[in-house]
Structure formats: structure tokens, C-alpha cells
Amino acid sequence: MTIAAAEPVRFEDGSAVRVRVESPAHHFRTPAYIQGHVGVVDALCGVYPNPESLAHGGDGLPRQPLYRVRLRQTDLWPEYAGNPADTLLVDVYQHWLEAA
Amino acid sequence: MPGVHDRGGWPDDTPIDLTEHEYSDWERRVDAVHQVLGAQGIRTTDEMRRAIESLPPDQYESLSYYEKWTAALEILLIEKGVLTAQEIDAKAAQLREQGL
Amino acid sequence: MTTTHVEDHVHDQPMSEVALRSVAIEALLAEKGLLTADEVQRQVDLMDRRxxxxxxxxxxxxxxxxxxxxxxxxxxxxxxxxxxxxxxxxxxxxxxxxxxxxxxxxxxxxxxxxxxxxxxxxxxxxxxxxxxxxxxxxxxxxxxxxxxxxxxxxxxxxxxxxxxxxxxxxxxxxxxxxxxxxxxxxxxxxxxxxxxxxxxxxxx
Missing domain, CATH: 3.90.330.10 (Nitrile hydratase alpha /Thiocyanate hydrolase gamma)
Known part of the structure; x- marks a missing residue:
């Protein structure tokens, strides 16, 4: 069986996505404060080697689509005191996202 | 419980210290050594992040920025069999004798 | 080359343990032929210019x-x-x-x-x-x-x-x-x- 060099892009701009809740033992780049929250895909940034593999001497394959995801600050922080329109933009690899 | 490096939203009332220091020679060189080793494919940025995150939490919070880079460099070079801790100890002792 | 580099670091104040280890690591890498002091300096200069x-x-x-x-x-x-x-x-x-x-x-x-x-x-x-x-x-x-x-x-x-x-x-x-x-x-x-x-x- 050949392993795909890159995962196919699953989400479009504007797609609603939920960030998975996980804390694997290996290195990963999805901060805890966004996990479990729902946001909207702002843009596809590109398709990049998986840092969870690269960090442990792996080849980074299959590459993962990377999205800039927009989340509402008032969703992330119950006490948020700023403008309700304020958002947070964060880069998340596709395998950390599911359709919401 | 997020890892010690995963700081987004951690309760932290400390005012941001706006003091800036001029980087010393050794700080600029350890930064450069990392870049040179990266260009040679000896270590990746993701491996370095993983090594920094693997530091005991008290060290992660107390070491300065380039002290963490040094610790990460040592972890990775030993792990990859490029250097041994004994070699580094011996070389450091020798440099101390030379007046460093 | 390594010697010159070490002399560059000799100051009145002894270096901290961690700083010393960073110099030791660079010196060892140079001895093993994995980098040269000049290469490192070029990278320092490149970053200094940015x-x-x-x-x-x-x-x-x-x-x-x-x-x-x-x-x-x-x-x-x-x-x-x-x-x-x-x-x-x-x-x-x-x-x-x-x-x-x-x-x-x-x-x-x-x-x-x-x-x-x-x-x-x-x-x-x-x-x-x-x-x-x-x-x-x-x-x-x-x-x-x-x-x-x-x-x-x-x-x-x-x-x-x-x-x-x-x-x-x-x-x-x-x-x-x-x-x-x-x-x-x-x-x-x-x-x-x-x-x-x-x-x-x-x-x-």
C-alpha cells in the first residue's frame, strides 16, 4: 500500500470546523485553549509536512493541509470584555479539525 | 492540563516586562549554530521545539530564552549521537580553565 | 580557528554555566567538522543585518x-x-x-x-x-x-x-x-x- 504524500484538502473557506480535543504524548501544535471550540475556516494556508512527525525525526508525510481558523473571542473566554466582534485567528492542521 | 509551553490564556497577572537586552555574543552564536545545523539537516525546527518543551517545567519557566536553546541543542545532539554529555562536560571544564 | 573563537569569549566576568556549555558545544561541533566558526559568524552577521x-x-x-x-x-x-x-x-x-x-x-x-x-x-x-x-x-x-x-x-x-x-x-x-x-x-x-x-x- 502506498502512503499518500499529502492529505487531500477537506475544508473550504467559510467551512465551520471544530478543533479536536486531544493531548497526544508527542509534540503537537494545537494549543489547548482552542481545543473543542468551533470556528470558521478563514483560508487554506498551504499543505505542509506534519510537525508531529518532523519533531520526532520523521519525514512529515503525509503532508497536512494547514488552515487559518477564525474563532470568536467571546466563545473562547467567558469573561472576555472587549468588542464582541473581536476574533482570534490561529493556524491549525487538518487532522485536528472536524466538520461542525 | 496543557504542557508548560502551551501558554495561551494561562492565568498570569505579571505585567509584561518591556525591558530589552542587547543579545550577547554567546546568545547570537547559539542562535546561529541552530540555523547552521538546520541548513545541514542535522536538526529540524520541530525537533528543537519538542526538545524545549521536554524540559522540566521549572527549567522551562526559569531559564532564559537562549539558555533553553542551548539545553535543546544539547538534548538533540546527544540523542542523535553527535555528542555525548561527557564530551560537553569535559570541553566546558577545559574552556573554564582557559578563563571563560 | 577554534582558538581565536575562544579568545573572543574571554571576559572579566566568568560566563554562566549554560553560556559556557553553548561555547563548548560549538567548539566540539567545529572539532568534528560539522560546522566552522566562520559559518556560524556569517549566520550571526546575517541576522544582525535584519x-x-x-x-x-x-x-x-x-x-x-x-x-x-x-x-x-x-x-x-x-x-x-x-x-x-x-x-x-x-x-x-x-x-x-x-x-x-x-x-x-x-x-x-x-x-x-x-x-x-x-x-x-x-x-x-x-x-x-x-x-x-x-x-x-x-x-x-x-x-x-x-x-x-x-x-x-x-x-x-x-x-x-x-x-x-x-x-x-x-x-x-x-x-x-x-x-x-x-x-x-x-x-x-x-x-x-x-x-x-x-x-x-x-x-x-
Whole structure:
């Protein structure tokens, strides 16, 4: 069986996505404060080697689509005191996202 | 419980210290050594992040920025069999004798 | 070569243990032929030459040339190439985000210290501090206030947490009263902090 060099892009701009809740033992780049929250895909940034593999001497394959995801600050922080329109933009690899 | 490096939203009332220091020679060189080793494919940025995150939490919070880079460099070079801790100890002792 | 390098480090104050280990590691790598002191110095010099003045030139050009600004926002790498700033393919991808009358951007890296080094040089200490990394995402207005920056309550604040392969540079708003100024004069109003988003560009 050949392993795909890159995962196919699953989400479009504007797609609603939920960030998975996980804390694997290996290195990963999805901060805890966004996990479990729902946001909207702002843009596809590109398709990049998986840092969870690269960090442990792996080849980074299959590459993962990377999205800039927009989340509402008032969703992330119950006490948020700023403008309700304020958002947070964060880069998340596709395998950390599911359709919401 | 997020890892010690995963700081987004951690309760932290400390005012941001706006003091800036001029980087010393050794700080600029350890930064450069990392870049040179990266260009040679000896270590990746993701491996370095993983090594920094693997530091005991008290060290992660107390070491300065380039002290963490040094610790990460040592972890990775030993792990990859490029250097041994004994070699580094011996070389450091020798440099101390030379007046460093 | 290694000897010269060691002599460079001899100072009145003994080095800290960690600093000493960093010198020891570099010396050992040189002895094993994995790098040379010259290679390391060239890399030091390269980073020393990168300063916020590079980013400021780019911002000033974008302020005076709307077509350049459009290219900078849509294809940052080639727009920078026009200015003679070459970003190699193996460095992270740079994206420029524009502050407007409606939206203000602020950049942080909560997981480590990702920073647009290719245009701003090495990051300042506060950018890497635990306090900035924790609060920039949860209380961006409070953080900006610590830098003396007041953002209007009806302004939308967008925080960019650069967790991955992207680096972000803020294109600050052009200050009022700068209509007649040259690109060079404008560049002097563009501070490092305004390109991270913790402050606005300077008033003329």
C-alpha cells in the first residue's frame, strides 16, 4: 500500500470546523485553549509536512493541509470584555479539525 | 492540563516586562549554530521545539530564552549521537580553565 | 580557528554555566567538522543585518503605492522580491495583514516564539515572555494598554496566534497628516512594535 504524500484538502473557506480535543504524548501544535471550540475556516494556508512527525525525526508525510481558523473571542473566554466582534485567528492542521 | 509551553490564556497577572537586552555574543552564536545545523539537516525546527518543551517545567519557566536553546541543542545532539554529555562536560571544564 | 573563537569569549566576568556549555558545544561541533566558526559568524552577521528597518521600508512602500500594497497582501514573497528582499523557500511563509479603520491586528506565538525574523530580525524579550504569550490571546486590549496603546471600543481586534508554518507581519495604518511625506520619511514612523500590532505607527 502506498502512503499518500499529502492529505487531500477537506475544508473550504467559510467551512465551520471544530478543533479536536486531544493531548497526544508527542509534540503537537494545537494549543489547548482552542481545543473543542468551533470556528470558521478563514483560508487554506498551504499543505505542509506534519510537525508531529518532523519533531520526532520523521519525514512529515503525509503532508497536512494547514488552515487559518477564525474563532470568536467571546466563545473562547467567558469573561472576555472587549468588542464582541473581536476574533482570534490561529493556524491549525487538518487532522485536528472536524466538520461542525 | 496543557504542557508548560502551551501558554495561551494561562492565568498570569505579571505585567509584561518591556525591558530589552542587547543579545550577547554567546546568545547570537547559539542562535546561529541552530540555523547552521538546520541548513545541514542535522536538526529540524520541530525537533528543537519538542526538545524545549521536554524540559522540566521549572527549567522551562526559569531559564532564559537562549539558555533553553542551548539545553535543546544539547538534548538533540546527544540523542542523535553527535555528542555525548561527557564530551560537553569535559570541553566546558577545559574552556573554564582557559578563563571563560 | 577554534582558538581565536575562544579568545573572543574571554571576559572579566566568568560566563554562566549554560553560556559556557553553548561555547563548548560549538567548539566540539567545529572539532568534528560539522560546522566552522566562520559559518556560524556569517549566520550571526546575517541576522544582525535584519532589523525592523527592513519591515518599515516595506510598510512605507505599501502606504505610497496601492498596487504594491495589493501585491504585498496577496503574494508577499514576490512583492518583497520587487524590493530586493529575498526570502528563501525553506523559511516559513510570510503573510502581511492590514490594519484598517475597522480592524486592528495583533501577533503572538503562544506555543513558542514564532516571529517574522526575515523582516524584523530577532524578537524582543517581551514577545517571548510568558506574560505576553498568555494574555495576548485572552486580553489583547489589556496587553496593548500596557504598551500605551488605546484601541477604540468599536474597533474589531483580531489576534493572530502563529502556531505553525506561517509568520505574520502587521501593516499598520498610515498616520494622519503624512500626505506630503516621502517614502523615506514615512519609514521612520514605522516602529517594530507597530508591525507586531502592540502599537500604532508614530505620528509625524
Amino acid at each position: 532589523t525592523p528597518a527592513d519591515g518599515a521600508k516595506v510598510v512605507a512602500r505599501a502606504w505610497v503605492d496601492p498596487d504594491f500594497k495589493a501585491r504585498l497582501l496577496s503574494d508577499t514573497r514576490s512583492a518583497l522580491g520587487e524590493m530586493g528582499i529575498r526570502i528563501s523557500e525553506d523559511t516559513p511563509h510570510l503573510t502581511v495583514v492590514e490594519n484598517t479603520e475597522e480592524v486592528h491586528h495583533l501577533v503572538v506565538c503562544t506555543l513558542c516564539s514564532c516571529y517574522p525574523r526575515m523582516l524584523l530580525g530577532r524578537p524582543p524579550d517581551w514577545y517571548k515572555s510568558l506574560a505576553y504569550r498568555s494574555r495576548a490571546v485572552s486580553d489583547p486590549r489589556g496587553v496593548m494598554a500596557e504598551f500605551g496603546t488605546a484601541v477604540a471600543s468599536d474597533m474589531q481586534v483580531d489576534v493572530l496566534d502563529s502556531t505553525a508554518d506561517m509568520r505574520y507581519l502587521v501593516l499598520p495604518r498610515r498616520p494622519e497628516g503624512t500626505e506630503g511625506m516621502s517614502e523615506e520619511e514615512l519609514a521612520r514612523l514605522v516602529t517594530r512594535d507597530s508591525m507586531v500590532g502592540v502599537s500604532e505607527a508614530l505620528a509625524p
